[in-house]
Amino acid sequence: MKLWTRREDARLLTGHGRYVADLVVPGCLDAAFVRSRVAHGLIREVDCSAAREVPGVVGAWSAADLSELPVCANEAAHLQDLPPVPRTMLAKLSTEDAVNGREWPSLAKDRVRYAGEAVAVVLGEDRYRAEDGAAEVTYRIDPLPAVVTPAAGAADSVSLFDGLSNVAFRGTAGEPIEEVVWRRAAAVVEARYRQQLLLPTPMECRTILAVPEDGRLTVWSGHQMPHRLRLELAKSLGWPAERVRVVVPDTGGAFGSKSATFPEYVAVVFLAVKLGRPVRWIEDRMESMSVATRGRGQDQRVRLAADEDGRLLAYELEIDADVGAYPHLGVGLPMQTAWMATGPYMTPRVHATVRSVLTNTMVTYPYRGAGRPEATAALERSMDVLARRLGLDPAELRRRNLIPPESFPYQTPTGRRYDSGNYAAALELALETIGYDAWRAEQARRRARPDALPLGIGLACYVERSGGEPGGLHDFAGVEADEDGAIIAHCGAASSGQSHETTFPALVARTLGVDEYRVRLVEGDTDAQPEGLGSFASRSAQVDGAALQNAALLFAERARERAAELWGVPVEEVEWSGGTLYPVRDGSAGMDLTELVKATGPLRVHERFESGMGFPFGAHAAVAEIDTELGVVRVLRLVAVDDSGVVLDPAVVRGQAFGSAVQGIGQALYEGIPYGEDGVPLMANGLLDYLVPTASEIPPIEIKDTCTPSPSTPLGAKGAGESGCIGSPAAIVNAVADALQIADPDLLQMPLTPDVVWRAARAPKYEEA
């Protein structure tokens, strides 16, 4: 009898999980960073001398001090200066052009460009000593005016990099739309939306532990892409990749935010190698809130046109993206929004333009949804305004425009080729589940009674992309059997809470027809699995799942070949069934895999597997009532219908959909980073200022699914887990707009705090406009 639902549970529920901060390495030093209190300024002086006198402090360095650091370890002899932060090459998240002339030093040298940027690092015998030392470091920074919004940045009156524009990247998707299209349309909606900056906030902050040993370096990190981290760190050190081993132990959530090589990681690794001692950095929450990567951050301007029957004619989306102070990690990220601008509709003309602007804020990087929530929110909010303008029910307007099932694969005007879908089915299921007609009746009833709280119903249809971008749609997987007959599955993914240890062995076991517990998963260790891409873009099931299925099928094939050779029969006469090989003809007893391996040696299959892009989709619906006196939004119901193609483990996927919907509620109603004019985030009270939803903010949420397999892999899985962040914010804001009947959509910008809602409740309504 199985004691635990997931294999992970046995250790995670008993206090025996191993996160990086739990690892004990004798003699390990703790790093603490000294961080700039100003967002933009010129560094005049950093003085670490007092810090070095603090008992238990092993060293304290500014960027300038580090180049004078004597070399203790031979292998670091050529390492003079602290290497800069590498750029993201994957998925066009950064470009050569954008980073040229804009170096991101791992410790700021001459200038700081965001509040919290590190100007010195202190190593102590433990965290207490390191922080004692950090408190003694003094610095002088002459402040420069800070650029806090994309609009201010684009004006270029203050440059973050002398002689270079703050506009670090421009991109387009689709063709420009002629004026005549707008002129002739029956209705044109124009609006501006702000997709606020968010903190991904995994409950475990960032972690790294670097252990130099025997000319190699082992790096432990809570990370989504161990192989990328290995490659980038090795490059920074000027080492071949094989000299670095990255191991990902238990990871306390990531949501996209733990897949890069961050400045602190470079500094820690550099110091570990230079000193020849283990060094770790365990980020704390206050630090994370000021310097971990942010998500979203777009100012959008849209135009949406339709004919009198509500058929969409054209959609235009202009994005000014706030990409933060350095273009290295996410300058190209807003293109994910541009490429997905078409959404789930048959709009013939779609044009999206991106301007990525540097500002004095910490860098923007993928956060759960990564570009698709921004695309969905802009389009879906505009759809609701359009429906009102045309006097159509918002559900009906969507029905008339959704791409029909027979049109797949569907080539969008913004360059995507959607794989498969039945968008209308998802919408109908969402309407039915929430009880759409009954809520409309309730709304009418309340509108007739002036004392009733206004109630609104909001919809959002979405389509998103999973798996990655061309060039990054593959991964590596293997299936092995050793002489004891145990089956080991390998893949390049890395779990940060997605139950890989349970679901992947189950998939391999299903494919091979063996007992689930005969299969064990190895991932997240670059020595055990030399090549891999990782877990991002909702790709683990879609790409690694399909890769494992493929490897398992090949494994059974190889086993048959071996048995055929052993028995001297053609391979067609050997059957694989439930882990045993049978000669088809003579009907004799079969040979178990264990015996085969004993007789012929270990059997190993390792393969690179290429997936296509997946396009998960769905429809979310929300009902909200508003206390107009207090400006409080009460979400009464939230329904999320998602289609992730073939699902490996329904309970796991439902769990992620639920958690993701709650993060979507967070964006819609609570989360945001207020910045002062000086560019310093106003979050002195930590998680009391940045409001991630707690259990008291959770409405009744119902998760449903439809299943349209993806033709992109034989497994048919599409990405899962990001849907709630994509569909729910727009549905909730639409519900509030519907309740308040506001004429000007621009008045409702997320998060819908009581202040925003109270004001919107007093603004002109659309009948009166």
Next chain:
Amino acid sequence: MNITLTVNGDDYPLDVEPRRVLADALREDCGLTGTHLGCEHGVCGACTVLVDGEAVRACLMLAVQCDGAAVRTVEGLAGPDGEPHPLQRAFSAEHALQCGFCTPGFLMIAAGALESIGDDPELVDRLVESNICRCTGYEPIRRAIMRAATDCPPASDRSPTSEGS
């Protein structure tokens, strides 16, 4: 300062600085890393442990304050024979954890109150509202605590059942 922490029934004589927080003493000095730090400023509750039966934020309490006190951490939740606590079974059964980082805090805050919950869903709501989980959306945690409170009262030392498999 010399103190003795009694953690899960074992004595740990320690020499700690007065400023050392309980969570660090448990994690670094006692080697009990099941207690996690998610914010270090008292909001998230990942560090929740029981001190003399009361749930406390171990990041807001000094180790010296617990001299002589009985501390219970997630490592001490299972029975002496290793039999999982009803809460551990229920959390697994209800998928009340994903990454598991917040989990010890939720388990301990529930363990401290389990016997007084009875089948009062409001009390369970209040408990779940005390801590932060970024993965699950809370509903599975609420269900798990309800399940443990109603199905498996901790007083009755039940043998393993098939529930939760």
